[in-house]
Amino acid sequence: MIFFPAIDLKDGQCVRLLRGDMDQATVFNDDPAAQAALFEQNGSQWLHLVDLNGAFEGRPVNGAAVEVILAALTIPVELGGGIRDEATIAMWLEKGVERVILGTVAVRDPELVKAACKRHPGRVALGIDARDGLVAVEGWAETAEITAIDLARRFQDAGAAALIYTDISRDGAMQGPNIEATIAMAEAVEIPVILSGGVSSMDDLRAVKAAATGKLEGVISGRAVYDGRIDVTAAVALLGEAA
Secondary structure: EEEEEEEEOOOEEEEEEEEEEEEHHHHEEEEEEHHHHHHHHOOOOOOEEEEHHHHHHHOOHHHHHHHHHHHHHOOOOOEEOOOOOHHHHHHHHOOOOOOOOOOOHHOHHHHHHHHHHHOOOOOOEEEEEEEEEEEEOOOOOOEEEEEEEHHHHHOOOOOOOOEEEEHHOOOOOOOOOHHHHHHHHHHHOOOOOOEEEOOOOOOHHHHHHHHHOEEEEEEEEEEEHHOOOHHHHHHHHHHHHHO
């Protein structure tokens, strides 16, 4: 499995939210490019990047910070937040993002997402964020009347590169990941699934690895990395080892 350290961008800074609440943001670094470079130096093979302002506004907002990060790295970057049309998808892929993450638009315009998967093979991921099993959209400000698994199944044959599944109730709360729900998602679809939300310790990573051998592509963590509870080098090594 791959360990994905996360950078969430709000107003050009690296932050972490508590359960997706923009009013509960903790700033961890005001130099996102330096933070990204540190992750690469510590052995990261990928970077998970989110434009939080963009997720709420439905358009790229932290584009300048994203471009500086891309220029600072040689490892691939996946980017989500405010990417809701083909022009924006194409723009970020041309600028060097390895794969874009489509979330809200998967609910609002699934045909656009399916077309993007075909147009950009291997470079479009689904971001499915769930609150009590239902999909949250518009930067988690709204809840759609569809379950996370039902939404994922709509894209079973679309050719998405990955599916990033986040349990919002766990995100930033440092209470452990929802392993059961994530594995249920992985077993429901053929799309490679990445776990996100609540990963707060090396013990959490060990638990995910023990439960998910062969079922998950990777694990995302943000706050625990900044708090020093997860060492990036050790996390990369742990998940990269054969079970």
